[in-house]
Amino acid sequence: MTTSTRSRTLRLPALALGALMGATALTAVTPAFTPAPAYAAAVQPGGYVDLVEKVAPAVVFIEVTKAVEQPAMTPGNMPEGFPLDEFMRRFGMPMPMPGAPQGQGGEMRGVGTGFIVSADGQIVTNAHVVDGADAVKVTLSDGRTVDGKVLGTDTATDIALVKVEAGGSLPTVAFGDSTQLKVGQDVVAIGNPFGLGNSVTSGIVSALGRDINSGPFDNYIQTDAAINKGNSGGPLFNTDGEVVGINTAIFSPTGGSVGIGFAVPSETAEKVVAALAKDGTVERGFLGVQIQPVTDDIAAALGFDKAKGVLVSDVTADTPAAKAGITRGDIVVSVDGTEVNSPRDLTRMIATDAPGATVKLGLLRAGKPVDATVTLASRPEQPA
Structure with missing residues (x-):
């Protein structure tokens, strides 16, 4: 054991x-x-x-x-330098692993x-x-x-x-x-x-x-x-x-x-x-966007005094974000009035809400504030 x-x-x-x-x-x-x-x-x-x-x-x-399985030693499953390696390679005879319980199984406690x-x-x-x-x-x-x-x-x-x-x-x-x-x-x-x-x-x-x-x-x-x-x-x-x-x-x-x-x-x-x-x-809310941080260079290119929010780099078709009119290049600055400072913030805030919940996103679009109301979907296990 x-x-x-x-x-x-x-x-x-x-x-x-x-x-x-x-x-x-x-x-x-x-x-x-x-x-x-x-x-x-x-x-x-x-x-x-x-x-x-x-x-x-x-x-x-x-x-x-x-319950855990203790594999037997075979020619393809042995400690390096095992002395009977050549013997087992010739005859293909399995052996219990050193220290393993009798039989092929064991038990782990935690x-x-x-x-x-x-x-x-x-x-x-x-x-x-x-x-x-x-x-x-x-x-x-x-x-x-x-x-x-x-x-x-x-x-x-x-x-x-x-x-x-x-x-x-x-x-x-x-x-x-x-x-x-x-x-x-x-x-x-x-x-x-x-x-x-x-x-x-x-x-x-x-x-x-x-x-x-x-x-x-x-x-x-x-x-x-x-x-x-x-x-x-x-x-x-x-x-x-x-x-x-x-x-x-x-x-x-x-x-x-x-x-x-x-x-x-x-x-x-x-x-x-x-x-x-x-x-x-646990079901988590899903927005349907790809996002990235707003770097100092991006902020300067957009005419901002400092980096803020999260940049929407792409919007997946037929998702809550697409249906709400969110577009590539939008910057998400808040969710239900709470400031968004990083992609992690936005991911966590959206995932905290259940599918079907409605959230209000504060956006900057071409430098101007815009609000978008989004009804979240269920988060896929492996979203694109």
Whole structure:
């Protein structure tokens, strides 16, 4: 049997996927210094005791098992320099791989973290925690271990929804508004690092809106809280005890935390979770344009003082954009009044809405402002 902590790890510069669990030392306040009220409340003597007592019962630990095949060694499938290579080439005799279980199969185990969002047992975690799992076991805060069923996964945002039947009402936590987060704000994480069990640590919001090239909808909260294997899918709380992020990834040279971690913001997660609870899948809005950044050179050629918006480089025929009259050369500067600064912004904003939703695009056409109302279609799996 092989063991895994269900954490995708790449060497730096790369990602080690897990859940945020970190701590930053709180500097003592000198008598002569009076901190701002919000920060004073966060670091009062007693720390986060009340917060943790409130939210920890809703945090669960997840263990998955997955059957894996252990291929036999054949003349075309052997370690380099294997001493019986020539013998096997002559006689074509397969052998079990070194260290493989008897027979041709084995089992992989993985652990992660999740949090309960409904009293009837709906649990949010990372998609990579439960991806391909044959069995899911969930350990509740009262020590009971129950079977879990995967209701749906969304690999584009690395979010999954699991359901358990626990024979009664379960403690829950609620999503907060991640759009209200500020850099420097205190956050608290709870998870299951390396399968050790319930662990609580704290950190701050280091940055917002991070793109780590993990997918088309990257918009991560960066924190100095540590993320380690086994913490994937754990909640990141604000000091009001609301879930503002799902702990997902780190940059690391070794696979362990170096204080640069990332969480999927609740702004994204809450909508994905609602879709998974309803249908088990996530349908995303589709506009039907090819886009590119407005560079300084393009802005100068168009007579702009500075680069802004996103340039429409092409419009696909018979799509919502084409039907709404959007044309090649238009510059999208806003969606429903929210400013668009990059192609990633526009992609994420459109994908956040469901097919059939109507959005208002603010455009610049030949230097003049134009509005276009678009009814979105369903996003193809592989749009042209």
